[in-house]
Amino acid sequence: MMTETKWRMRRYVPTMEEYMSNAVVSFALGPIVLTSLYFVEKRLLGSIVNDYEYNALFRLMSTCGRLLNDIQGFERESSEGKLDSVSLLVVHSDGSMSTGAAKEAIRRSIASCRKDLLRLVLKENSVVPRACRELFWKMCKVCHLFFSHTDEFTSPSEMVSAVNTIINEPLKQQNRNLHLSVQSDN
Known part of the structure; x- marks a missing residue:
């Protein structure tokens, strides 16, 4: 969140890659999901937590949540001077993309992330225990509940x-x- 505040204060417009790299963390599902995993799997080994697959599950879940939030919160956040994925797509398109087109592009990204997340959740012979993978999927579904039609969080x-x-x-x-x-x- 501090990075986003600095961007806003300096009037810096990040690239979409910069924004998403930070947005996955600033969406703040880490403290909720990552700590909950230790209740699901009592012996969550360091080798699992440091594995690419574990991090990919977190990144995909958080990306879905952030993008859903961005679509629903676009108007409110724009009025507050905040940038999000919708506004960044429009800005970086040099006027060739409307807000509606940007939201549709983001919906396609969400669908792709959900598909990739589900593929990891259902994967056989995974390093991450199945119950833990399912927790990532369930949180993704909660994000859809909160943000698929409106910004229910607000x-x-x-x-x-x-x-x-x-x-x-x-x-x-x-x-x-x-x-x-x-x-x-x-």
Whole structure:
């Protein structure tokens, strides 16, 4: 985040490669996912954590999340003077790409990253334990939930609706079924 702040303060326009190299880290899934992996796999060896495949899983998951966030947060971030992948594609196209075309190009990149991530998750004979690979995939799916239609992260009502649909409603249904089961046993 400090790098992005310095860019903004210096009015520096990074290349797309510079931006994405930093964006994977600044999206901040590392503290959430990478530490959670140690609860999934108690003996996560240094040789696994330092392996190319482990880092590729993280990079692909974070890239998907960052690009999804960029598409949904473009207007808000532009009004704040922040650069993101959408604005960088437009700026670096020298006027030949519209915002809509940039968003479509980014959607294709997201689809490609998801495909590559899923390929690693389903890979046979992987150095990274399957449960760990699945955690990367699940977090990618969470990012899609948050950012596929709107920026739910900054839209509390959308988030509440999603939580109700995914968690609260199934629990209510389960409680109703349990209650009916107890009543029929009596």
